[in-house]
Amino acid sequence: MSLVCDFTKQMPFNSLEIKFTFQASITAIMGASGAGKTTLFGCISGLTRIDSGSIMFDGKAWDDQKIALHLPASERKVGYLFQNLALFPNMNVYQNIAFGLKMQKLSKKDIELRVRQISDYLKITHLLYSSVQKLSGGEKQRVAMARAMITEPRLLLLDEPFNGLDEETREICMELVRQMADDFKIPVIFVTHYSSEARKMTNEILVMKNGTLTTS
Template sequence: MTLNLNFTKKMPFHDLKVNYTFTSPITAIMGASGVGKSTLFQCVSGLKRIDSGKIEFTNKVWNDGSLSLHLPTSERKVGYLFQNLALFPNMNVYHNIAFGLRVQKIAKADIDKNVRHISDYLKISHLLYSSIQKLSGGEKQRVAMARAMITEPNLLLLDEPFNGLDEETREICMNLVGQMAADFRIPVIFVTHYRFEAEKMTNDILMIKDGQIGKA
């Protein structure tokens, strides 16, 4: 599976110009704050429209600026783990994980089956009826990952997924992402500020600088 990006997105202080084809199982993206890393993810996921150019995934066009084609986020099947995790504090773990399937109006029995399958895989079954507010940082990370993966996405975007974790938990979560990419055969693109994280996860490391993206 390949993600081909060739687009421009206007930003407050510069334009983000991306011309790159993602083919690696795991790709890391680095860059200073404000250079457009999150904007890149939002364009790929469909949360933001590109201003010109094209976004394609395995020969299916998601965006085409010249034709004003903008495939909705729901049709792209992109798993997105936000930097702040964006878990719903008023829902327990089970309902956080199930949220994407409930939006799709999947049958309750199938939702339950899928929630239990992914929670078993991520070793959080014992937390299903726990409050989000009572979880540790590593547990919240796994819940967010489960919510991103339960819809069986074509692509997984992780925005600083290891930020704020202690050293031991970070190591566990980094190994988990690598294992998931292999087990589910899903391409992963993740943002990090730390070179050692990027080098541990992949040899394909990109840098965004001055609105351009290229090999770090």
């Protein structure tokens, strides 16, 4: 995997000036609140338009402002786990996981097969018809991960994925992310405020400061 970011994006109080090539299987990004980490994820995922420059993934342009190219998020196949998980409270676990596939208009049979496969892998099959509001923090994390992975993304973005978890659950979830990156051969970029967490996950640690990325 090669994700080449060479772009600028104006933010309310400063601007992002990103020039970095992501190549590691897992990359950690650290930085103070408001440094631009979430904006960076928005640009990579296609939810936010860059102002200038380009974003390339495996040799294919996702953004190129020289030719006014902006590939929409739906065509980038990026799995995005938001900081607040963003589970739909009015849907059960199955419906939350299946949501992305329904948007792709897959058949009911295909949706059920893929929901079962990812649920078995993440060991949450027994929760499929439970309300997400009754789940523990670790269970919600797995449901959110299943929803992000079920569309078979080429890149996984995790915004503070272990925030709010107790120590034991945090360790389990960190191991799960490492295992998924290996099993599914999918590159992972994750945001964290904890250096110890970053070091446990990867040797590729970046720091965002003043709108730029530097190697830790």
